[in-house]
Amino acid sequence: MQFHSITGQKDTKEQLVNMIQSNRLSHALLFLGKEGSGALQLAMAFAQYIVCDKVNGKKTTSQSEQSTGPSLFGGTELTEHSELSTINYQPSTLHDSCGECASCKKANELIHPDIHFSYPVITKKAGEKPISADFIKEWREFITKEPYGNVYDWLQFIGAENKQGNITAAECNDINRTMSLKSFESEYKILIMWLPEFLGKEGNKLLKLIEEPPANTLFIFVAENEGLILPTILSRTQLVKIPLLTNQEVEAALEIKEGVSIEKAAQVATLAEGNYREALQLLQHADDDWQAMLREWLNAVLKTGPVAQVKWIEDAAKLGREKQKQFLKYFIHLLELAIRVRSIPGLYNNQTSADLDFAARLNKICAIGQQEAIITELDKASYYIERNANAKMLFHALSIRLYHIISNKSVILVH
Numbered sequence: 001m002q003f004h005s006i007t008g009q010k011d012t013k014e015q016l017v018n019m020i021q022s023n024r025l026s027h028a029l030l031f032l033g034k035e036g037s038g039a040l041q042l043a044m045a046f047a048q049y050i051v052c053d054k055v056n057g058k059k060t061t062s063q064s065e066q067s068t069g070p071s072l073f074g075g076t077e078l079t080e081h082s083e084l085s086t087i088n089y090q091p092s093t094l095h096d097s098c099g100e101c102a103s104c105k106k107a108n109e110l111i112h113p114d115i116h117f118s119y120p121v122i123t124k125k126a127g128e129k130p131i132s133a134d135f136i137k138e139w140r141e142f143i144t145k146e147p148y149g150n151v152y153d154w155l156q157f158i159g160a161e162n163k164q165g166n167i168t169a170a171e172c173n174d175i176n177r178t179m180s181l182k183s184f185e186s187e188y189k190i191l192i193m194w195l196p197e198f199l200g201k202e203g204n205k206l207l208k209l210i211e212e213p214p215a216n217t218l219f220i221f222v223a224e225n226e227g228l229i230l231p232t233i234l235s236r237t238q239l240v241k242i243p244l245l246t247n248q249e250v251e252a253a254l255e256i257k258e259g260v261s262i263e264k265a266a267q268v269a270t271l272a273e274g275n276y277r278e279a280l281q282l283l284q285h286a287d288d289d290w291q292a293m294l295r296e297w298l299n300a301v302l303k304t305g306p307v308a309q310v311k312w313i314e315d316a317a318k319l320g321r322e323k324q325k326q327f328l329k330y331f332i333h334l335l336e337l338a339i340r341v342r343s344i345p346g347l348y349n350n351q352t353s354a355d356l357d358f359a360a361r362l363n364k365i366c367a368i369g370q371q372e373a374i375i376t377e378l379d380k381a382s383y384y385i386e387r388n389a390n391a392k393m394l395f396h397a398l399s400i401r402l403y404h405i406i407s408n409k410s411v412i413l414v415h
Contacts, residue, residue: 001044001108003096007257007276008249009038012242016046017095020055026238028210028219032226033242035150036275042242043192043220044143045097047115048107050218051186052097103186110140113184118175118193120151120165122158129170148277151195152321152386167193169202176209179217188216196221197228210236244274254279271333278329281322290330291358301403302365309399317391324391328382335371335378338362366406377401 003013019025033039049055097104106112117139121130132139135158142149142157149157155165175191183189196203210219210233221237223229245253247269253276254265260283272279293316300308316324338359362371381398385391 001041001048002099002104003042003045003049006038006041006045007253008245009042009242012042012240013045014095015240016042017049020049025218027213027217028237029221029240030226030229030234030237031220031222031240031242033222033224034244034275035224036148036272036277036279037242037244038148038276039224039242040192040194040222041147043194043222044107044110047190047192047218047220048104048112049097050188050190051103051107051112051114052094053101053103054098055094056187106185110136110143112186114186114189116175116178116189116191118167118171118191119154120167120195120198121171122155122160122163122165129168131168131171131174133174148280150277151198153277165198167196167199167203169205172199172202172205175206179209180214183216188218189214190218190220192220192222194222196223196230196233197225199230199233201230203230203233207232207236245276246274247272250274250276250279254283258283271329282326290327291354293327294331294334294358297399298365298402301399302406309396313392313395313399316395319391321385321388321391324385325382328378328385332375332378334359334362335375339368339371342368370405373405374402377405 003017006013031039031043033042097107099105099108103112107115110117117136118132119135119139121132121135123130138158142154146153146157151165155163179189179191181189193199213219219237221229221233226234247266250272251262251265251269254260254268255262258265258280260268264283268279268282271282296308297312297316300312316327319327334355337355341356341359342363366374377398381394384394
């Protein structure tokens with residue numbers, strides 16, 4: 001994977017390249033970015049940049065310790081007599097891997113022998129001790145099909161169902177063994193650990209290796225929640241913050257990469273809020289009429305009563321978790337839009353859309369305080385859906401809460 005193929009993150013890409021060019025690269029990095037920011041893609045592109053023959057140079061065939069390029073971690077510097085001086089190579093001008101050399105091709109296909117991956121896995125049979133290498137075939141396929149997928153997508157891809165993913169003690173032992181060996185082709189050995197949040201106390205097995213790694217060994221931890229990482233590991237890493245994408249970056253990517261119309265891309269980008277994975281999910285369900293579903297729900301809660309509510313809840317429970325989350329996110333978007341319409345009069349005077357009309361109707365049935373309370377409840381519901389909550393019970397409880405929040409100002413939402 002090359003930097004130029006990753007959506008947005010221009011400043012972060014420059015920061016990573018500058019680390020190499022200024023020879024200021026720590027041996028343990030923490031890429032911290034929310035879901036859909038492209039943190040894992042940046043880690044893989046960075047690893048490919050490091051092993052790229054044109055960026056890093058090749059070892060001489062006569063002396064393995066003699067490098068044709070400067071060490072990322074200090075050491076041998078280029079001289080006028082080095083082999084590299086015989087070719088036209090200027091590291092300072094290369095801001096991306098070439099994508100053409102043998103190392104780049106292997107890295108792009110996730111088969112480079114010096115780039116290792118670690119990620120949450122599941123136990124398929126009682127008593128077995130799974131490691132990431134057991135799932136490498138599935139990992140390559142997953143990254144190809146869903147490069148912005150999250151941990152839920154990954155676990156479902158490997159058939160986890162309701163099983164919890166973990167980075168096991170056996171995995172830590174395998175990392176210690178693998179990273180202590182000499183590199184095969186590149187000058188550098190690289191481990192990319194996706195979601196170290198799934199690393200429990202067994203992660204302490206890695207501390208000595210991280211603190212005193214073999215020469216030219218790089219650890220890249222790709223995380224979403226800093227608070228869930230072992231403090232002992234966190235303290236040994238250099239932080240690289242990966243910001244969320246801007247709406248403009250998401251919109252442009254949808255237009256160019258997915259062939260989406262300008263209008264649809266703008267609408268999806270607004271809902272995605274910088275999460276490109278969310279944008280792709282929204283795109284899959286772009287034809288779903290969330291507004292009609294929301295209108296039916298609110299009418300059932302405020303007017304038509306328990307029978308209509310039960311029917312709606314039955315239908316909502318059949319949608320599946322991803323669609324349920326998309327629906328709740330759409331409701332949150334409309335409530336936030338309603339708050340903006342109310343707080344900044346005239347902001348949307350020259351615009352017309354079904355969402356704006358619905359937002360205006362929401363302002364008739366509840367005040368800002370009520371809208372904020374509903375958003376809080378919807379956020380909680382989305383969190384519980386992520387964790388396999390019973391959908392019928394969840395939406396039933398949510399319907400009751402909505403009724404109590406807005407029952408004093410019930411207005412029927414109709415076309």
